[in-house]
Amino acid sequence: MIASSKRSPLTYLVHATVLFLVVIWTIPTAGLFISSIRDKDQLSVSGWWTALSTSEQRIVDRANGPSAQAQEGDLFVIRGNLLTNSSAKVTKFGFSSLEPEAFSAGDLAEMRKGQTLQVMPNGDYALSSPTEWKGSRGQRIFYTAEVPPRFTLDNYREVLSAEGLGQSFLNSLTVTIPATIIPILVAAFAAYALAWMRFPGRALLVAAVVGLLVVPLQMSLIPLLKSYNLIGEFFGVGSKTYVGIWLAHTGFGLPLAIYLLRNYIAGLPGEIIESARVDGASDFDIFRKIILPLSFPALASFAIFQFLWVWNDLLIAMVFLGNNEEHLVLTGQLRELLGSRGGNWEILTASAFITIIVPLCVFFSLQRYLVRGLLAGSVK
Amino acid sequence: MADVKLTHVKKIYSNKVEVLKDINLDIKKGEFIVFVGPSGCGKSTLLRMISGLEEISAGTLEIDGQVVNDIPPALRGIAMVFQSYALYPHMSVYDNMAFSLQIAKVSKESIDQQVRKAAEMLQLTPYLDRLPKALSGGQRQRVAIGRAIVRRPKVFLFDEPLSNLDAALRVATRMEIANLKDTMPDSTMIYVTHDQVEAMTLADRIVLLSAGNIEQVGSPLELYEHPANVFVAKFIGSPAMNVVPCRIEKTGEQTHVSLSSSITVETPIVTEASEQAKAAFFGVRPEDLLVVATEAEGFLSGKVTFVESLGEATLLYLTVPGCEDMIIAKQAGTLKTQRGDTVHLSALPEKMHLFDDKEVSYRR
Amino acid sequence: MAQLASALVTMLLGVLGCAVYFYGSNVLLDKVFPTKSGPAQKVARNLRISNTIRPWLFLGPAVLLLTFYLFYPVIDSIRLSFFDRSGDEFVGISNYVWLFNSDEFFESFRNNMLWLIVVPTAATFFGLIIATMTDRIWWGNIAKSLIFMPMAISFIGASVIWKFIYDFRSGDDAQIGLLNAIVVFFGGEPQNWITIPFWNNFFLMIILIWIQTGFAMVILSAALRGIPDETIEAAVLDGANGVQIFFKIMVPQIWGTIAVVWTTITILVLKVFDIVLAMTNGQWDTQVLANQMFDWMFRGGGDFGRGAVVAIVIMVLVIPIMIWNIKRANAEMEGR
Ligand SMILES: Nc1ncnc2c1ncn2[C@@H]1O[C@H](COP(=O)(O)OP(=O)(O)OP(=O)(O)O)[C@@H](O)[C@H]1O
Numbered sequence A: 001m002i003a004s005s006k007r008s009p010l011t012y013l014v015h016a017t018v019l020f021l022v023v024i025w026t027i028p029t030a031g032l033f034i035s036s037i038r039d040k041d042q043l044s045v046s047g048w049w050t051a052l053s054t055s056e057q058r059i060v061d062r063a064n065g066p067s068a069q070a071q072e073g074d075l076f077v078i079r080g081n082l083l084t085n086s087s088a089k090v091t092k093f094g095f096s097s098l099e100p101e102a103f104s105a106g107d108l109a110e111m112r113k114g115q116t117l118q119v120m121p122n123g124d125y126a127l128s129s130p131t132e133w134k135g136s137r138g139q140r141i142f143y144t145a146e147v148p149p150r151f152t153l154d155n156y157r158e159v160l161s162a163e164g165l166g167q168s169f170l171n172s173l174t175v176t177i178p179a180t181i182i183p184i185l186v187a188a189f190a191a192y193a194l195a196w197m198r199f200p201g202r203a204l205l206v207a208a209v210v211g212l213l214v215v216p217l218q219m220s221l222i223p224l225l226k227s228y229n230l231i232g233e234f235f236g237v238g239s240k241t242y243v244g245i246w247l248a249h250t251g252f253g254l255p256l257a258i259y260l261l262r263n264y265i266a267g268l269p270g271e272i273i274e275s276a277r278v279d280g281a282s283d284f285d286i287f288r289k290i291i292l293p294l295s296f297p298a299l300a301s302f303a304i305f306q307f308l309w310v311w312n313d314l315l316i317a318m319v320f321l322g323n324n325e326e327h328l329v330l331t332g333q334l335r336e337l338l339g340s341r342g343g344n345w346e347i348l349t350a351s352a353f354i355t356i357i358v359p360l361c362v363f364f365s366l367q368r369y370l371v372r373g374l375l376a377g378s379v380k
Numbered sequence B: 001m002a003d004v005k006l007t008h009v010k011k012i013y014s015n016k017v018e019v020l021k022d023i024n025l026d027i028k029k030g031e032f033i034v035f036v037g038p039s040g041c042g043k044s045t046l047l048r049m050i051s052g053l054e055e056i057s058a059g060t061l062e063i064d065g066q067v068v069n070d071i072p073p074a075l076r077g078i079a080m081v082f083q084s085y086a087l088y089p090h091m092s093v094y095d096n097m098a099f100s101l102q103i104a105k106v107s108k109e110s111i112d113q114q115v116r117k118a119a120e121m122l123q124l125t126p127y128l129d130r131l132p133k134a135l136s137g138g139q140r141q142r143v144a145i146g147r148a149i150v151r152r153p154k155v156f157l158f159d160e161p162l163s164n165l166d167a168a169l170r171v172a173t174r175m176e177i178a179n180l181k182d183t184m185p186d187s188t189m190i191y192v193t194h195d196q197v198e199a200m201t202l203a204d205r206i207v208l209l210s211a212g213n214i215e216q217v218g219s220p221l222e223l224y225e226h227p228a229n230v231f232v233a234k235f236i237g238s239p240a241m242n243v244v245p246c247r248i249e250k251t252g253e254q255t256h257v258s259l260s261s262s263i264t265v266e267t268p269i270v271t272e273a274s275e276q277a278k279a280a281f282f283g284v285r286p287e288d289l290l291v292v293a294t295e296a297e298g299f300l301s302g303k304v305t306f307v308e309s310l311g312e313a314t315l316l317y318l319t320v321p322g323c324e325d326m327i328i329a330k331q332a333g334t335l336k337t338q339r340g341d342t343v344h345l346s347a348l349p350e351k352m353h354l355f356d357d358k359e360v361s362y363r364r
Numbered sequence C: 001m002a003q004l005a006s007a008l009v010t011m012l013l014g015v016l017g018c019a020v021y022f023y024g025s026n027v028l029l030d031k032v033f034p035t036k037s038g039p040a041q042k043v044a045r046n047l048r049i050s051n052t053i054r055p056w057l058f059l060g061p062a063v064l065l066l067t068f069y070l071f072y073p074v075i076d077s078i079r080l081s082f083f084d085r086s087g088d089e090f091v092g093i094s095n096y097v098w099l100f101n102s103d104e105f106f107e108s109f110r111n112n113m114l115w116l117i118v119v120p121t122a123a124t125f126f127g128l129i130i131a132t133m134t135d136r137i138w139w140g141n142i143a144k145s146l147i148f149m150p151m152a153i154s155f156i157g158a159s160v161i162w163k164f165i166y167d168f169r170s171g172d173d174a175q176i177g178l179l180n181a182i183v184v185f186f187g188g189e190p191q192n193w194i195t196i197p198f199w200n201n202f203f204l205m206i207i208l209i210w211i212q213t214g215f216a217m218v219i220l221s222a223a224l225r226g227i228p229d230e231t232i233e234a235a236v237l238d239g240a241n242g243v244q245i246f247f248k249i250m251v252p253q254i255w256g257t258i259a260v261v262w263t264t265i266t267i268l269v270l271k272v273f274d275i276v277l278a279m280t281n282g283q284w285d286t287q288v289l290a291n292q293m294f295d296w297m298f299r300g301g302g303d304f305g306r307g308a309v310v311a312i313v314i315m316v317l318v319i320p321i322m323i324w325n326i327k328r329a330n331a332e333m334e335g336r
C-alpha cells in the first residue's frame, strides 16, 4: 500500500480515528457485559461506567421493634446493624424524612423526650430512651451509605435457574447443531454435482440457486405453516417439531450454502478430479476422498455462518417451534423477557450475554475461516 | 503392450466448433509417440479422448483391437500424467500412488509391494510419507509418473509433463522419461508437448497437429529432413526454415526457380512440366546456409541488418534485394561479420526444399 | 440430564439419517449397476446409466428442499394474496386495494425506503473507511476483529444491548443509558429516544449499521488489498495525494465489490424485522414491511391474505437485485 511508515501527523490521525471507531463499536457490548455482573441494586441506580467507583445510596430502614429492647442501667436500649453489605459505610443519618442527613455518622442525635439515636459508620445503631419503648413497630432511620463497587454472578445464577434460560440453552443447541450439519451435507453434494457433473439442466439449476438466494424467507412462512399443519396432522405429531425446524433452517440456508460451496469446489483444479477419474474413482469416491477433504476451509466457513445464523435466529424459531416453555430457544426467551421483565436490567443483561456468548466464542476462535468463506462468496 | 488405433476421429464441442477433424492414426505397441503442434491445435483434446476423459464425437478408438469409445477411463488400461502433476494434495506420496489400487480393491500387501517397487524405480522411497507440498517440482512430477506406473497401464499418456519445470530439471526429467521407456519397452507412450527438443529427443514418431488436422506423421529426422509442407518445415527446427516465394522457371530433373529478378537457384528436385511458371515456395534452413567468400560461390547475397552471437553459433539476419522477408543464416562459432556488411551464402542442393503453391512439398 | 440425553439422541438421529441417505443411495447404485469390473460392454452400459442417475442422487435432497421451502411458497404466496384471511375464498384484488389504502402500509413503506437508503450506504461507507485505515496500522487486525464482532450477535441480542444504551429515566434519577448520560453531562435534556417519531427510525437503523459494518469492512478490505500496487505507485508518481488516490484510483477499481456488499446488505435490510419487533414493535411510527407482515400473519391480525400481499411487496422489491445477481453469476460461469 501507500508508504505509511513515516510518522506524519496523518498517521496519528488514523490511529486516533480507528481507536475512536473501535471504542464506539465495542462499548455497547462492553456495557452490557459489565452491567450483567453488577449488583442489581447498583445496576438500576447508576450507569455501568460508574461500576468501579463508590456509589452513594440513600436508604430508609426501620430499627428493631420495642420487643428487642434491653435495659442497660436506667436506659432502655435497642441495638442492631443497618447494613447488609459489610463493606459499605454509613456517612450521614437522620430520624425524620424532612432532614434525612441531619447528622454525621457517630454523632448522637437527640430525639423527643430524651430519646437518642446514634449510628456508627459501620452501621451499628443504638436507640436509647429513659422510658420503656412502646408499640410494635421500630423507629424509622434514614441514612446515607457509601457502597463500594460490587461484582457478582448472582444475575447469571438467577436467569439460568429461575428464568428458564438453562433449558433454552439446551433447546438452542438441539436446534442449532443438526441445523448446521444437515445443510452442509446436502449442500456439499449438490455443489459438487453443480460444479463437476454433467447432466441436463445444470445451468438452469445454478441460476435458480442464485435467484433463490434473495427470496425473503418471510414469503415462505404462511404456505409452509399450512403445509406443516397438514403434515403434522397426517403423522399425528403436531406441527412444531425439531425435525421441522431443522429442515426449515436447511431449506433456507441451502441457497447460500450451495452458492458458496459451488464457487469453492468449482475452483478446485480440474486435473485432480480427472486424475482420480482415470484412477477409477466414481463420482461418489471422488466426492468422499478428494472433494470433502479439500473443501474443508469452505465447509468450515459455511458451518460457522450457518451456526451463527441459526443460533441467532428468532423468526424461524418463533414460527416453527412455537413459544411454549419447553421448546423456547434463547433468542425467543430473550424476547419474552424483554416483554415481561422490560425494566429488570439485571435479568436482561445477563440473559442477553448468555445468548451471545456462544456465538462470540465461535466467532473469535474461527474468525479466519469465516472471513475466507465470505470472500469466496463475494470477491471474484 | 497395446496398439492404439484412431479411425476418422472427430471432436466437436457443444459450441459447434470442430476442434479435431478426421484424425486417423495407427500407434504400434511399444511405440513412443509425441504429439506436437502450436497452442490450441487440439493435442490435449486428442490425448484426453484417448484417455476417456473427453467424449469422442465421431469415429472409433481402438485399444488392443477393442473399440473403447464407451469404456470409462479406468478400464481402458491407460494412465495419465498431467501437466500440473494433479497430485492429491491431502494424501501422502504413498497414498497418492496407492489410490488407484485402493479404489480397485487390490489387497494391502500387493498395493504395498507395487508402490514400493515404483518408488524404488523413481528414487522416491525416502519421500513416501511426505505430502506433495513438501516436495520439489521434479519430485512431484516423479510421483505423478509413479502413480501412473503403479497401475501397470498398457498405454501411458503424458500431457506436457515437463512444462512446469525449470530448464535444468526439464532436461533431467526428460532423461528419466527416456529411461522409463527403456525399462518398459512394451508400454505404448503418448506424449504431448509443444517443445520441439522434447519431441525430437523422445519420440519414435512425431505426430504434428495444426488446427485440428494431422500435418505429418514420421520419425523426428523425417520431419526435419523431409517436411511435408511449409507448416511442418517452419514448425520443426529453430530458428525456423527460411521460406520465400518464388517462380518455377524450369521443370524436370533439376528445377530452376527465381526468387527475384536477379536470383535464380538450381535445385535437385524433380517437377512435372505442368508446373512451369507456377508460383512456389523455396525453403532452406538457416543452419544449411553457408557464408562463402565470393558472390560467385554462393546463390544469395544480402546485407546484414542484425547479428546475434549465441556463443556456439551466430545468427545473421539479412535483407536480400527482391525478397520481402529477412533471411536468417546460422553459422557455427563466432563471426567477425558486422551490421552493414554484405555476405554471400551458399547451400548444398540436397538441403534445399521446394513447395508448390498449396505449400505442399515437391519431394514425395 | 434426561433433557440433555434426549437432545443428543435427536441430534444424532437427524444427522445420521441424512448421512445414511447419501451413503446408502450411492452404494446401492454401485451395487445395482457395478462399474468397476465385469465385461467391458456391460460396464459401459452401467456407467451410462449410473452417470445419468447419480447427479440426481446428489442433488435430490437439495432440489426437494429448495422447492418445498422456497420455490413453492413463493408461488403459493402469490395465490394467497388473492384469497381471504383464512385462504379459502377468492377475493380478487381486494387485499391489494386494502393495502394501498392503508396508512400503516405507507408508513412502513416509507420507513423501509429510509432503511434501504441509510443502512447500506452507512455500512458500506464506514466499512470502506475502516478498511482503508486499518490496512495502514499495525494493530489493524485487532481493530477489524472488534468491529466485525457484532456480526456474531443476534438481532435480538443487539436490540437489548442498544435498548440499554437508549434507556431513559424520567425526573432527576441518574440516567443509566449511556446516550442520555452523555446528553446530561453536556447539559442537555434527557430524551426517550425510541419514542420520538421519525428520528427513532434512525436510532433503530444504527443497530443494523453497527452489525453490518464489519461485514462490509472485511470484504472491502480484501478487495482493497487486491488492487495492484503498481496502479497506486503510478498515481503517486503522477503526483496524486492520498485523498485523490483513494477516490480516483482505489474506489473505481473495487466498484464491483462495493456493489456486491451494497446489495447483500440491501437484501438483509428488507428481511430484517427482529430489531423493530424487539425495540418498538412498530409503535411510534417505526413499522417496517417485514414486521407488518408478521403482524398480519401471526399476531392479532391472523389474516393470511393481507400478510401475503405485504410479502409480495417485499418480493417485488428484491426482484431487480435477483436479476442482477443471476446475470452476474452467469457472466462468471462463462468466464470459466
Ligand atoms: N470445453 C471446451 N469447449 C469448447 N472448446 C474447447 C473446450 N476445450 C478446448 N476447446 C478448444 O479446443 C481447442 C484445442 O484445445 P486443446 O486444449 O486440445 O489445445 P492444445 O493443443 O492442448 O493447446 P496447448 O498447447 O495450449 O495445451 C482450443 O481451440 C480450445 O479453445
Ligand SMILES: [Mg+2]
Residues within 6 Å of the ligand: B043, B044, B045
Ligand atoms: Mg494442452
